[in-house]
Amino acid sequence: MLILEKCQPPEWKAEMEGSGMNTHSMGSLLTVWNEWEIRVLVLTSLALQVFLLFSAGIRKRNVSALLSVLLWLAYLLADSIAIYALGYLSHTRVHRGAGDDAQSFLNRNHRIQVFWAPFLLLHLGGQDTITAFSIEDSELWKRHLLSLLSQVALAVYVFSKSRPGADILYPAVFMFLSGILKYGERTWALKCASMDNLRSGMVTTPDPGPNYAKFMEEYRFTREAGLQAEIIIEPERRAGVTAPAITEETVPYATVITEARCFFVTFKRLFVNLILSFQDRTMSQATFLRLMPEQAYKIIEIELSLMYDTLHSKAAVIHTWYGRLFRCVTLVSTMTACVLFNVLHKGRRRSYDGIDVLITNLLFGGALCLELSAIGMMLVSYWTYAALQGSICHWLSHLILRCIKYFRPESRAKWSNLMAQHNLISFCLQDKPTLVTKILGLLGLKGHWDSWLYIWHIDVSSELKISVFRELKDKALSIVDTESYRKFSNHRGQWALQCKGYYKELGWSVEAEFDESILLWHIATDLCFYSDDSNDDAKLTEYVSISRAVSNYMLFLLVARPFMLTAGIGQIRFGDTCAEAKNFLGREAARPDERAAARMVLEVNAEIAPRDVKGDRSKSVLFDACRLAKSLLELPPGKRWRLIRVVWVEMLCYAASKCRSNFHAKQLSNGGELLTVVWFLMTHLGMGEQYRIEAGHARAKLIVEKN
Known part of the structure; x- marks a missing residue:
């Protein structure tokens, strides 16, 4: 308060006294805000992650401008608030004029707050349902990579500066592992969704074709040797659609999903301006000409839904063997950190502010709930069901199909319609x-x-x-x-x-x-x-x-x-x-x-x-x-x-x-x-x-x- 009063000009003091305002109450409010600022920031960051996880996927089947604006604001604020909170934690608090006990308590309280740094890294890793708000965001994956390196370095610096004890250090190691993996997963997903990377991943192996020069040399040598030589071109046999009418039939929902996943591998080339072959045409026509119109559209809707996931979510990463491995590691690591924190500081519960302990457990609970929800969404997806087709886990694929029929019924449009x-x-x-x-x-x-x-x-x-x-x-x-x-x-x-x-x-x-x-x-x-x-x-x-x-x-x-x-x-x-x-x-x-x-x-x-x-x-x-x-x-x-x-x-x-x-x-x-x-x-x-x-x-x- 002395510093605050010294910084205020006499005219301002006189005006405040004349207006009857209580500078002491203002100072108290400022003190309360300084104490609660970091708490509000981390809780807001958690709330934004919850909103993004459960709302981001809705926009592929919703044309609401309000939802789009809210998601855009949440997407921007989520990163900004997490980065600002990390910067806030980097300031060391020095308490002068206080007693030794009070100073020790405040320093210990600061240690538990810097333990929130890996949680902020976890939040910067984003949610599975949204990595890029628009396709242009994916083109900036190199900027996100630089942000990953700088924010991880800042979080480690903030944490090490507080000189944490064993009750904070060991849980923090596991949370840093989860946060770094999550953040890296997001950056990798953005790279995979960039148009250059998509195109390079779909370009076929260079095909020089038959050796024309060698063939013509043999032809010339044969003629020069005085032999009768002739080149004959055999017509290529190609399957064509020549029937005047093709009977339309209804296929099961499981077949619709499987066909959509197979066609997606080929027809996603359309989005990166790559060419298709007559074999692709023949294969696609053979399927679509025999389908009922409603089911033909369902296959297309699922394909476009998978394309949305590829461009705007972590689907390209989490539906791979290493993506599933990372998901298991982050879940186990977060659970281990939660258990270690509550066990190691149990005997020292009074050494930390009860509010900070409660917020830390809220962060643990939020991280675990978000992780479990994301895993549930990953399992009940077209990607997972298609990947299990033909495997030995028949019971699991049937279970996932039943879940898909319940949560994503065939009758519900996969876009705004x-x-x-x-x-x-x-x-x-x-x-x-x-x-x-x-x-x-x-x-x-x-x-x-x-x-x-x-x-x-x-x-x-x-x-x-x-x-x-x-x-x-x-x-x-x-x-x-x-x-x-x-x-x-x-x-x-x-x-x-x-x-x-x-x-x-x-x-x-x-x-x-x-x-x-x-x-x-x-x-x-x-x-x-x-x-x-x-x-x-x-x-x-x-x-x-x-x-x-x-x-x-x-x-x-x-x-x-x-x-x-x-x-x-x-x-x-x-x-x-x-x-x-x-x-x-x-x-x-x-x-x-x-x-x-x-x-x-x-x-x-x-x-x-x-x-x-x-x-x-x-x-x-x-x-x-x-x-x-x-x-x-x-x-x-x-x-x-x-x-x-x-x-x-x-x-x-x-x-x-x-x-x-x-x-x-x-x-x-x-909304499509x-x-x-x-x-x-x-x-x-x-x-x-x-x-x-x-x-x-x-x-x-x-x-x-x-x-």
């Missing part, structure tokens, strides 16, 4: 200029405001999934050569219009830039929907529902996820179209509803192309979409909505195949994306640009005829 929705006409009618929107526009936050206010989510219906699966399966069965696979993946409505016989009239709408095609068909779909009163038929209602869901989803991608689509000026085109729509609909004194707005647009005479009248400066496609809608409205309702549905499904598949793999990977931690699921389904059915090995080694034979 949601698709975002955004509608242009509704947005233009609801978005009104206000003081708030003007301020947000000046701050550059208007886009975030619009995303929060005008974007919503709906469930991905089973009808939509089945529709996509059937369309892709029909394409796969109609393909006769390898070039057709690439051809079909490059269609974005052309194939649908050609098959239905409307390419000549409507082909212009899908030959435009992709973002323009999305806007044209999005507006035209809404205009047809609000102008159509014949939606009583159940099948027609299903087509309408699928068409509108995909239409709104594709507009969401165009506006909020433009990086997942092909490069273009989609956001500029969207802004210009909205501006023209607001001007046109704002002519009325009262704002119309969606149906009235659609009829207003359709009443406009659009015989001449808008570009010929307005020029090309504005990129609005409002009345081009009106022309498209009028052409569609000339068709009978059944044909119209079948056509619209097939065009939208084809656009969805085109967008999925053209999205870069790293953007697909990023969405795995945000329908586009990623469709991308994987296309690849499993043989369509995509990843298949670059279309044949094996040629079977060339040198035939020599003797004269």
Whole structure:
């Protein structure tokens, strides 16, 4: 208190006395906080680890922005608080002016607090469910390695500086072992999840192919020797899908898990831009073409769940023999430290503050509970069940399967199973200029405001999934050569219009830039929907529902996820179209509803192309979409909505195949994306640009005829 009072200026003292504030009470509060600061820090660090363990895995099947923010804050604070606490413990407390007994007690109390240093290392090691919040974090594994070395050195320095007795030293050795292993495990997991490491681990052994030079030399020598020589190439025998129809069957959940784990080993190459072979295509098609659509999607969901675990958790480390060994070592080491601490200091219980002893045991209990929970999660996982398949531990694999069926039933989606929705006409009618929107526009936050206010989510219906699966399966069965696979993946409505016989009239709408095609068909779909009163038929209602869901989803991608689509000026085109729509609909004194707005647009005479009248400066496609809608409205309702549905499904598949793999990977931690699921389904059915090995080694034979 004397030091505190000396540091305060006279003016401050006078002000405090004049205001009636009690400097003694403030000093007491400061003393209490100094005493409790390190205790609050370590308990907060423990609480954050508990939150991360049980909440981090939820985000792969949840799109909640609140959960994402909370996890982000917890992920950052967990490391910051642990590092700050280690720095706090490094300050030696020297107590002057106190009696010998008091000073001795405070020094002993400091020794038990520095015993918390290895616990902080354990917390810095993180939890199995989260090592990287985003895929960019894994690329910083070298920084984490440097942090590992520095923080371990600091913790050892802090502990050795306190000169601990035997009752603290022996338990601390075991806790340091657990903490260092945990921290090293996290750093190794980050390294394994980095894209460079993933790619290098999946690159196949270099294959020079048959010795062409030697073969041609033999051919030349044979000819020079005057012998008749001929090279014959035997055609390669390859299994193909030529059956006009393949019977779909239902397989057990255990088979679904096993198939997903096997395919994951091969198809995880998609995320690092590595190629696949025709053997991979044949093997995958043989499985997926005979599966029911629901189970085909389940295999893909499990594959994507395993990929999320690889990128954002410790799965790549803990599901190895050395990872399981480390897990056993850390559990046994922590239990040993707990027993030693409570046994060795039992006779000296009064030498430490009871609160600190209680906190130490809370840290032990928290560490053991977290470790046991993590081991339980590791056991009840697809990784463990797949690893036990074919082993002698049949009873254990059956037990784990029963646990998986209970905790992760087949009926529960392994991702959010949601698709975002955004509608242009509704947005233009609801978005009104206000003081708030003007301020947000000046701050550059208007886009975030619009995303929060005008974007919503709906469930991905089973009808939509089945529709996509059937369309892709029909394409796969109609393909006769390898070039057709690439051809079909490059269609974005052309194939649908050609098959239905409307390419000549409507082909212009899908030959435009992709973002323009999305806007044209999005507006035209809404205009047809609000102008159509014949939606009583159940099948027609299903087509309408699928068409509108995909239409709104594709507009969401165009506006909020433009990086997942092909490069273009989609956001500029969207802004210009909205501006023209607001001007046109704002002519009325009262704002119309969606149906009235659609009829207003359709009443406009659009015989001449808008570009010929307005020029090309504005990129609005409002009345081009009106022309498209009028052409569609000339068709009978059944044909119209079948056509619209097939065009939208084809656009969805085109967008999925053209999205870069790293953007697909990023969405795995945000609840997943329908586009990623469709991308994987296309690849499993043989369509995509990843298949670059279309044949094996040629079977060339040198035939020599003797004269």
